[in-house]
Amino acid sequence: MNTALIQPCAERTVLCISPKLDQDTVDALASVGWHVVHAKSTQQAEKLLERGAIKVALIELPKECTAQVLSKFEACIAHSDATWIAQVWPGQAEDLLMRRFILDYCFDFVTLPCLDERLLFALGHAHGLSVLRETMSSPEPDLGRHEMIGQSEPMQLLYRGIDKCARNNAPVFIAGESGTGKELTARAIHNCSSRGRKPYVAINCAAIPPTLLQSELFGHERGAFTGALQRKIGRIEAAAEGTLFLDEIGDMPHECQAVLLRFLQEGTIERLGGEGTVRVDVRVISATHVNLEEAVAEGRFRADLYHRLCVLRLAEPPLRERGSDIKLLAEHALAMYKQDGPRKFRGFSSDAVTAMFNYDWPGNVRELINCVRRAVVMAEGRFITAADLGLPDAPHSTGRTLAEVRNEAERIAIQQALTRHAYSLSGAAAELGVSRATLYRLLNAIGLRSEPPAMKDLRLLDAHVGQNAKTSALRCTEHLSQ
Numbered sequence: 001m002n003t004a005l006i007q008p009c010a011e012r013t014v015l016c017i018s019p020k021l022d023q024d025t026v027d028a029l030a031s032v033g034w035h036v037v038h039a040k041s042t043q044q045a046e047k048l049l050e051r052g053a054i055k056v057a058l059i060e061l062p063k064e065c066t067a068q069v070l071s072k073f074e075a076c077i078a079h080s081d082a083t084w085i086a087q088v089w090p091g092q093a094e095d096l097l098m099r100r101f102i103l104d105y106c107f108d109f110v111t112l113p114c115l116d117e118r119l120l121f122a123l124g125h126a127h128g129l130s131v132l133r134e135t136m137s138s139p140e141p142d143l144g145r146h147e148m149i150g151q152s153e154p155m156q157l158l159y160r161g162i163d164k165c166a167r168n169n170a171p172v173f174i175a176g177e178s179g180t181g182k183e184l185t186a187r188a189i190h191n192c193s194s195r196g197r198k199p200y201v202a203i204n205c206a207a208i209p210p211t212l213l214q215s216e217l218f219g220h221e222r223g224a225f226t227g228a229l230q231r232k233i234g235r236i237e238a239a240a241e242g243t244l245f246l247d248e249i250g251d252m253p254h255e256c257q258a259v260l261l262r263f264l265q266e267g268t269i270e271r272l273g274g275e276g277t278v279r280v281d282v283r284v285i286s287a288t289h290v291n292l293e294e295a296v297a298e299g300r301f302r303a304d305l306y307h308r309l310c311v312l313r314l315a316e317p318p319l320r321e322r323g324s325d326i327k328l329l330a331e332h333a334l335a336m337y338k339q340d341g342p343r344k345f346r347g348f349s350s351d352a353v354t355a356m357f358n359y360d361w362p363g364n365v366r367e368l369i370n371c372v373r374r375a376v377v378m379a380e381g382r383f384i385t386a387a388d389l390g391l392p393d394a395p396h397s398t399g400r401t402l403a404e405v406r407n408e409a410e411r412i413a414i415q416q417a418l419t420r421h422a423y424s425l426s427g428a429a430a431e432l433g434v435s436r437a438t439l440y441r442l443l444n445a446i447g448l449r450s451e452p453p454a455m456k457d458l459r460l461l462d463a464h465v466g467q468n469a470k471t472s473a474l475r476c477t478e479h480l481s482q
Ligand SMILES: Nc1ncnc2c1ncn2[C@@H]1O[C@H](COP(=O)(O)OP(=O)(O)OP(=O)(O)O)[C@@H](O)[C@H]1O
Pocket: 147, 148, 149, 150, 176, 177, 178, 179, 180, 181, 182, 183, 184, 185, 247, 288, 289, 329, 365, 366, 369
C-alpha cells in the first residue's frame, strides 16, 4: 500500500506497521470508519507519527522477533503519543521478551490472524483512551504563578506576598527550609518589580570562604591585598539599579555583617583598599534556612542587621504543607526528565502518589525533583512506583470507624464528668443527662471503674483528662459505691 496516497486524518486513523498489509484488513477497517495508514518500517512510521494526527497504532511483531527488533519498536513507541496494540503470532506471547514489550509499551495485543470483533474492539478502546489522555494532558493554564508550580493555599499566600513585595522597594527577608524555592521567590520579586530589567545578582554567603566574602561583595582596588592584581567590581556594584540576593545570610561572618549593615544604612560602599565611597542603588533580598531569630538571640547574627534586612518578610511553605501541589510538582519533574529514561512513562502509580503524600520531604521541592529524576532512570515499568522513588511504604491506615470514635468520645466525657463530680454517680449522671442506672450500665460497657483511681493510676488518668482529674479525684468524698 502506498502511504502517500492515504493521508492521516485527525479522526480514527490507525497506523499499521507490518511488512505487508492485506487489502481485506484495510477494507474491513475502512467499512467501520477507520483510515488505515501503512508503514513498512519504524523509520516510515516515525515520519507519519511526527505529523501528530495518529492516535492508534497497530504493530505486527515479526515471527522471528529479536531483542534488537523490539528495541527499535520501543524507540519508535517512546517518541509517539499514540496508543499501541501489538499483533502477535500464536505462542509469541509466552516469550518473556515479548511479554515485557507488550506490558511495557502496548495498551493491548491480539493474536494473528485477526480480523474480527476483538481487533475492532481493541482499536476503538485504544482510540478512546488516547482522546481521554489528550484532554487530560492538555496544558493546564494555571499550575502556579511566578514560574513556580503550586496551587495550594500556602502557595497562594506566597504569590500574593511576592506581588506586594514587588510593588515596594524595601529589603525583603525570605525564610524557609532548604529546597523550598527561596531563590525562585527572590527572582520572582525582582522580575515583577520596577527593577525587573536591571541586573539580578545572587550570592551564596555560605559558599564563599569568609576571608573572600567581603571583597566579593564590595570589590577591591588593585593592590588591596596580595594577589589583587587589578580592580574588581563587587557583587553589590554589579547589581546597581537592580537586586542583590544574599542567600544563606545566616552564615555571614560577623565582620562582614558590620560592613553590610553600613551599606544598608548609608547606601554607599567602599572597595577594599579604596579611598572613597561609592553610592549604589540596590534592592536587597536575603534568605536563609537557619532560624535567624535564634541566631540573633544566641549572638551569632547582629540584631541591628536583622532588623535592616527583615523590613518585609516572606515565609516559604515546606513541601509537606502544600497538599496536592506535591503531585503537581512530581508531574512537572517527570515532564522535565522523562526524556532521560529508556521508556515512555505514563505517570505515577497510585502507591507512588500515596507514598509521596505520606513522606515528610525534609529536602522539600529539591528532594522531590531529584527523587523523580532518579526514578525516571531506574524505573522498569511504564508507571513510576513508590519503590522506584525510593520512598518508604505508606503507613497502614490508622483510620478508625465512626463507632470507635463515638465510643472514645463517650468514654472521655464520662470520665471527665465523674472526676468533676468527685466520682458521684448521681452528679455525673445529672450532668450527662442520663439516669444513674444508664450511667452505671455505660461504665460497665466501656470498662471504666466506678470508683476513683488509686494514686498509682493518677498519672495514667492525667493523660486522658488532664490535671483536673487528678485534683478532683484527690478531693473525692463521695464514692460511687456509696
Ligand atoms: N514551586 C516550585 N515550582 C517549581 N520548582 C520549584 C519550586 N520550588 C522550588 N523549585 C525547584 O526546587 C529547587 C530548589 O529551589 P531553590 O534553590 O529556589 O530553593 P532554596 O529554598 O533557595 O534552597 P536552599 O535553601 O538550599 O538555597 C530548584 O531546582 C527550583 O527550581
